[in-house]
Amino acid sequence: MREYSVPVLVDVPLSANCTDTVFQRAVDEPGAVSIRRKVGEDWVAVTAAEFRDTVAGVAKGLIAAGVEPGDRIALMSRTRYEWTVADYAIWAAGGVGVPIYETSSADQVKWIISDSGAKAAFVETAAHEDTVREAAPDLPLVWNIDGGALESLIESGASVSDETLTERRTGQSGHDLATIIYTSGTTGMPKGCRITHDNLLFTARNVAFGPLESMFTVDDRAALLFLPLAHSFARMVEIVLLETGTVLAHTPNMKNVAPDLQGFKPTFLLGVPRVFEKVYNAAEQKATAEGKGKIFHAAANVAIEYSKAEATGGAGLGLRLKHTAFDKLVYTKLRAATGGKLTAAVSGGSALGERLGNFFRGVGIEVFEGWGLTETSAPSTVNIPGANKVGTVGKPFPGVTIGIAEDGEILVKGRHIFDGYWNNERATAEVIDSDGWFHTGDVGELDKDGYLKITGRKKEILVTAAGKNVAPAPLEDSIRAHRLISQVMVVGDDKPFIGALVTLDPEALAQVTLTDEELRAEVQSAIDNANRMVSKAEQIKKFVILENDITEETGHLTPSLKVKRNLVMRDFAKQIDELYGS
Structure with a gap:
């Protein structure tokens, strides 16, 4: 079996949990901006101290409501500021977050709440509340975010002492369960993946302070999240951003992305291939409608050619001159549409394709493909600045080993591998073998430099x-x-x-x-x-x-x-x- 390993870079102590950085940064840098939340048309700063205080207040409210260590709390909402507050408050109270996609049906919600044994649920809207109450009529606690649930929890938790909260928060260690994330379920009922605090922190810190460190150390670093936070990929990026002190902002759906990109001006973006396809297609359609289709296609071809040349020794003078000309005519407008500061993005979920990857790198927005599954706490491999091999999903991040079985299946080892499926030890035994390898079900190849290329799904x-x-x-x-x-x-x-x-x-x-x-x-x-x-x-x-x-x-x-x-x-x-x- 062919294998490729990258040594651990950050040895996260098992005593650590996901709330530590949020609470410590409020002490070290109380006035630093952690999050910008959109109020009307304005992006309002939330400092590290303000975010910590809000999380602590909601966590106290959860404790006052009877939430005990290890209790599962469902969270059904679009991507928004309150999602992140609730997520960290559940952890601070010692609870286990159970995300639910806001588009889920009553049957799906019923399964997740019943299977996880959730004791309570956060919902975003009245419609979500109706769905949850239909799915789980006996659920004792349902907190409606639009209905002022966070404010009410903060008020009701005022009687809980700081000492009680500290004891509850610090009582969680890396071994403890942080979240149960239910797989999307292309077939059958979704399975709940048990993800520990150590799974999340080990992954976040080894990615953030390793291969992608330069993305989170630039001046005025900021990222706009619009993918569903119920998905493990976006959830991991949320943690990475707060671990690194990168300013985080949320936008609730794809329709808001274009104006929010221009208003927020992120330096970093997280997406899936369909997002980048739509950006390209929209630019192409706009150019064609304005009678500039030929110019756009010529510019796109030059961007792709330039990216390929730069990756294999550098572009010649003629190509550089063409690239400079099209940069003024076309590429600057594309970058302006993303706010003007965006230089890097990470794509996952499926293959981006070499043409699209080279196009974006050629226009000055480098897209780094990564790969992983919910069971691997989201990422296992990622391309990195200065060593981005377009058409692959990169090398393993620090602390991860990738193996290719005889039949081509991709196997993974590392501290980021999940703790097993909730209430389903049989399914766990089917994917984690006696040697500790997680069998991903994906099929791929490792090249001589350790870059992974996904070629398909074993079951497909x-x-x-x-x-x-x-x-x-x-x-x-x-x-x-x-x-x-x-x-x-x-x-x-x-x-x-x-x-x-x-x-x-x-x-x-x-x-x-x-x-x-x-x-x-x-x-x-x-x-x-x-x-x-x-x-x-x-x-x-x-x-x-x-x-x-x-x-x-x-x-x-x-x-x-x-x-x-x-x-x-x-x-x-x-x-x-x-x-x-x-």
């Missing part, structure tokens, strides 16, 4: 009727990068050839006027481009464009935008049959 490998093994993910990622395409799912298990279900992006379609024949030609061009990456037997021979998009709201995507393949296969069986003429 398609086997055609001719016996050819086909990994759908690379094909899907490539096709989805097209400006008009929203989602794609490659099919062909036990079929004579590989096919694809495609949906179109409603926002992108609104910007163009194309006949059905022209739309099919656009999709075919995207498929032709993807087919160039694979052998003839793996190429997509036929496709069908579905009438409507598949989304989280339709039940076909997880909150982290992964396709629920089994449900798509079930709900679009007729279209698949037509694809194969049956």
